[in-house]
Amino acid sequence: MSDNAEEKVDLKLVAKSIFAILIILLSFWLIENPLGKDIQRNSLLALGLLVLGGIVAGRICQLFGLPSLTGYLGAGMIFGPSAMNIVDSNQVEQLRLVNSLALAMIALQAGCEFTKEMLEKNFKSLIHATWTHVVVVGIGMTTLFIIMKPWIDFVGEMSLIQVAAVGALFATVAVSKSPATVVAILGETRIKNPLADHSLGIVVILDVVVLVLFAVVLAFAKSSLSPETPISLNALGHLFSEIIASIAAGTFFGLFMIFYLRFIDRERMLFVVAISYGLTALCSYLHYDTLLVFVVAGFVVTNFSKQADKMILTIESLSSVVMIVFFATAGASLNLLDLTKVWQLVLILTVARALTTWLAEDVAHRIAESPKMLRKFGVTPFISQAGLSIGLSMIIYERVPEVGPKIATLIISVVTINQIFGPILFKWGLNQSIKIEKSKV
Amino acid sequence: MNAILILLGMFSLTLFVSNLGFLTKVHAFSFLSIPLALGIIFAPDGIIPILPSTREDLSWALKVALTWTTFLAGTQLSEKTPHWGHLFKLLPIFLGYSLFYLISLLLISYFGHDLFQMGFIKPGLYTPEALALALFISSALFSSQENPFLLSLVFVSLFFIFTPPLPNFDIYDLTFPLATGLVMGAVCRLIISPNAQLDTPSRLTLVGLVILGTGWTVGLGSLEVLFGLSLGWALSFIHKYGICQDPDLKSSDIPIRFIVALFAGLYIKMTLTLFALGLTLAFCRLLIKFLLLNSGLRRAKDIEILTSLLPISKLALPILLSLHLSPFAGELTHFILGVFCIGYITNDALTLLIELYKRSVLTVPETMIHE
Numbered sequence: 001m002s003d004n005a006e007e008k009v010d011l012k013l014v015a016k017s018i019f020a021i022l023i024i025l026l027s028f029w030l031i032e033n034p035l036g037k038d039i040q041r042n043s044l045l046a047l048g049l050l051v052l053g054g055i056v057a058g059r060i061c062q063l064f065g066l067p068s069l070t071g072y073l074g075a076g077m078i079f080g081p082s083a084m085n086i087v088d089s090n091q092v093e094q095l096r097l098v099n100s101l102a103l104a105m106i107a108l109q110a111g112c113e114f115t116k117e118m119l120e121k122n123f124k125s126l127i128h129a130t131w132t133h134v135v136v137v138g139i140g141m142t143t144l145f146i147i148m149k150p151w152i153d154f155v156g157e158m159s160l161i162q163v164a165a166v167g168a169l170f171a172t173v174a175v176s177k178s179p180a181t182v183v184a185i186l187g188e189t190r191i192k193n194p195l196a197d198h199s200l201g202i203v204v205i206l207d208v209v210v211l212v213l214f215a216v217v218l219a220f221a222k223s224s225l226s227p228e229t230p231i232s233l234n235a236l237g238h239l240f241s242e243i244i245a246s247i248a249a250g251t252f253f254g255l256f257m258i259f260y261l262r263f264i265d266r267e268r269m270l271f272v273v274a275i276s277y278g279l280t281a282l283c284s285y286l287h288y289d290t291l292l293v294f295v296v297a298g299f300v301v302t303n304f305s306k307q308a309d310k311m312i313l314t315i316e317s318l319s320s321v322v323m324i325v326f327f328a329t330a331g332a333s334l335n336l337l338d339l340t341k342v343w344q345l346v347l348i349l350t351v352a353r354a355l356t357t358w359l360a361e362d363v364a365h366r367i368a369e370s371p372k373m374l375r376k377f378g379v380t381p382f383i384s385q386a387g388l389s390i391g392l393s394m395i396i397y398e399r400v401p402e403v404g405p406k407i408a409t410l411i412i413s414v415v416t417i418n419q420i421f422g423p424i425l426f427k428w429g430l431n432q433s434i435k436i437e438k439s440k441v
Numbered sequence: 442m443n444a445i446l447i448l449l450g451m452f453s454l455t456l457f458v459s460n461l462g463f464l465t466k467v468h469a470f471s472f473l474s475i476p477l478a479l480g481i482i483f484a485p486d487g488i489i490p491i492l493p494s495t496r497e498d499l500s501w502a503l504k505v506a507l508t509w510t511t512f513l514a515g516t517q518l519s520e521k522t523p524h525w526g527h528l529f530k531l532l533p534i535f536l537g538y539s540l541f542y543l544i545s546l547l548l549i550s551y552f553g554h555d556l557f558q559m560g561f562i563k564p565g566l567y568t569p570e571a572l573a574l575a576l577f578i579s580s581a582l583f584s585s586q587e588n589p590f591l592l593s594l595v596f597v598s599l600f601f602i603f604t605p606p607l608p609n610f611d612i613y614d615l616t617f618p619l620a621t622g623l624v625m626g627a628v629c630r631l632i633i634s635p636n637a638q639l640d641t642p643s644r645l646t647l648v649g650l651v652i653l654g655t656g657w658t659v660g661l662g663s664l665e666v667l668f669g670l671s672l673g674w675a676l677s678f679i680h681k682y683g684i685c686q687d688p689d690l691k692s693s694d695i696p697i698r699f700i701v702a703l704f705a706g707l708y709i710k711m712t713l714t715l716f717a718l719g720l721t722l723a724f725c726r727l728l729i730k731f732l733l734l735n736s737g738l739r740r741a742k743d744i745e746i747l748t749s750l751l752p753i754s755k756l757a758l759p760i761l762l763s764l765h766l767s768p769f770a771g772e773l774t775h776f777i778l779g780v781f782c783i784g785y786i787t788n789d790a791l792t793l794l795i796e797l798y799k800r801s802v803l804t805v806p807e808t809m810i811h812e
Contacts, residue, residue, distance in 0.1 A: 043656070052646070055646055
């Protein structure tokens, strides 16, 4: 990732890269049409196209000062089912294997960046931002849903409580952010300042908070939509025990990583890949929160040993290709057709989420008396939404059959817009914050 | 996910065994025998069997590994391009090879009785299929580190082995992957400048090209190793790329070859016929090589014998495995792969014994040991 950031991109290189992609597409067409040979679509072809397309699109974005990540997403959208359909939905599904590795590495890296000093320094702003995000965005979006009841067809016949329950579900997902995007942009820009620390802290804390909140809201929504289903506190109890167990598992594996890096320290890449897949499989089997386990493990490595640099270097050397595949696959999964069907509603909800997020940040930083830079640009990291939000929408799809499919489509459409513009906004925010720091000096 | 975990576990075990102090000091031994043997043990028909689905789930990773290892071999092909000066050196080897071919033909016609019975090839010593099968196995086994060009006979034999009712190997199966490699070479030339270092963007581009080309060749139903060789050759020969000379790139070959060998073992179902044929051919190979050396037809220093002449070409195993993963896969490719792998392990074990025997009189330069 670091080399990527240092790559000098000029117009000539971008033009050559685009020409290279055109040669590939032309050869593809020549073999299939005039030569009449059928090239069977397979996951390797999809993966190769996404990697190369991602590199080229990333370069184009870099030329215009945009994050490479936007290019990766763009490549996924162009080659994916929504546009050219060279990479179809089956292949996207097959490539999800890379996502486990990507998410594990993102969380581990985020945990490694979490130092005790950083937490102490930003403690006030992190605490205040956490509750303001939950309260302002949560209540704001639920209220908006209630107000907009006449214009949302699938809640037209529902009672006020039911609409509030559905709105609360949507609002909980709206509170969630994208740790992957934040870590990727910070890795690309290599910026370390209060905004970077704040964004990293909040995305990780909110990830855990949203999971708890979601369990409560889901229970409420299920009981209000189908009265025969009583509210069960068992699920909440289970969730709490899983979170405690996740923290314990993260601590144990963090200590294990320290031991390995301190005393064995060979084949680090293989070790990181093995532990990423192994621990993800374990988390999935035991229903632990994978992100939390890896963040805690990273936190333990960075704060209780001197091995964090080794770990970060290894992750960075692995992450470049994994990130491209992760975001390009995410781009290919975005459903642009659904977005076009309900674009007015999606636009209103997206704008409302952005406004409530901005308000939450502003209130938090005013209370915490944070630096002016945070008050001004604090909202920029939190517009992006990705894997977690889509994952929650899928749970709604399955568990709340009454409105699940409709609300999932709505969430994915909002996520699509947020994921296109969020990274651009965050990079801009980081650059502006650096300018403010420089002007102070 | 389970498949990846199992592979990672086996790979770690292989690395552990290969890093044992004793083995790291020898250099005639190729190390690939260890993952090969471990693969045979863990094969679905082995002593500690894994599920066939576990193996199949990861075949896509194996295909990329095959392309990558042949791509790296391809980047070194231009250094080994034969010229007239080599002819004098190569003639005795081809003479020895002819003898080995005859022995292989006799042995295959004797041991391959089951194969004839099953109807994979037409019975008889002089049928084109039997002749081509012997050509295939003998050239793969007789190839050495100094003479990988013998492997071109492997591809020639495919035209005669794979005739109806088996899937037909035609000229497009040979030319399409080679052409794809050249196209990808041109694409690489556009994306990475020839003076570029092997940094993250160029590494990523190479990985992307290799994966894309592999998917492309697999989609065409052809052999991905041909694409890998062609891409490697195009980059190193036409463009004289700096990145191809990077030691980091070359060092990535070792773990990949381990994966290839491990998987090759996983595809083997051991039978007495395979074992006897592989063992006998490996013995004959060594005898012929020493016959050439002792008769004075081929002169070489001890260290040259141990590092170049005796070890089987590292390209042979990927080519055979690629064939077994292609649409041409069947009992025949299974037989070929099995014989080759047994031959490979036997050859490795024998060369190791020879080295141990000669070690007391050998003075090996320090640099060679580290290589």
